[in-house]
Amino acid sequence: RSGLPIDNFNLIAKALSLIKKTKFINLIGILSHNGNVYFCNSKDEVIEQNRIFLGKLFDLKNKLISEGFDLILSVGDTPSVCICDDFYGVDELRPGNFVFYDVQQAYIGSCDFEDIAVCLAAPIVAIYPERNEMICYGGAVHLSKDYIEIDGVKFFGLLVDIFNDSWSFPLENSFVRFITQEHSVIRTTPQVLSRYKVGDLIGILPIHSCLTADAMKKYLVPNKSWFAHL
Structure with a gap:
């Protein structure tokens, strides 16, 4: 499920030979997901990581051709497909997060914050002006425990x-700093706290939108219609 090392040609060739012998599997190509790009911190890093990855993939394909395996190449990670222009030789692209994007994708450089198309609406259950924090009902079961870390600080x-049909740009110095099963601790500013009271809804842009979208079961779109999962 998690793949074979791209540099281990003997292991890959052995696996393909076994697959080719079975009548239950039709071998047509090599499918790969370059997960290393999710550890990149800039567009340039993604471009370089993708260049290295594709080079190894083409070398593998050429070696396999010499062994009698003429296979298509299928790749698909969202950061590379969003940022990179050169996919010469690749037969299929499978980016997974074009629909919503999320904070992680924005941080990597796959998109801008304005492109993020999913937001969790969570009710405020407590406000603590003395420490510039609020608690909302919306925790790990709604957002997951994925985070990005910037200068030693974790952002959940x-x-x-x-607003009625949209939401704002991320508020300055305002983020989920700690998360439990059902609640989030939000660090913010006195200016933001002064605009809210217990019971109000606050918006949270998820670090990983796939998990939030799956957990919440339904989507409320700007025209106030509800859509369930497919």
């Missing part, structure tokens, strides 16, 4: 204002 989500 970014705070936004919710």
Whole structure:
């Protein structure tokens, strides 16, 4: 499920030979997901990582051709497909997060914050002005425990204002700093706290939108229609 090392040609060739012998599997190509790009911190890093990855993939394909395996190449990670222009020789692209994007994708450089198309609306259950924090009902079961770390600080989500049919750009110095099963601790500013009271809805941009979208079961779109999962 997690693949074979791209540099281990003997192991890959052996696996393909076994697959070719079975009548239950039709071998047509090599499928790969370059997960290393999710550890990149800039567009340039993604471009370089993708260049190295594709080079290894083409070398593997050429070696396999000499062994009698003429296979298509299928790749698909969202950062590379969003940022890179050169996929010469690749037969299929499978980016997974074009629909929503998320904070992680924005941080890597796959998109801008304005491109993020999913936001969790969570009710505020407590406000603590003395420490510039609020608690909302929306925790790990809604957002997951994925985070990005910047200068030693973990961010489990970014705070936004919710409007009738949209939400704001991420609020300055406002983020989910700690998360439990059902609640989030939000660090923010006195200016933001002064605009909210217990019971109000606050918006949280998820670090990983796939998990939030799956956990919440339904989507409320700007025209106020509800859509369930497919």
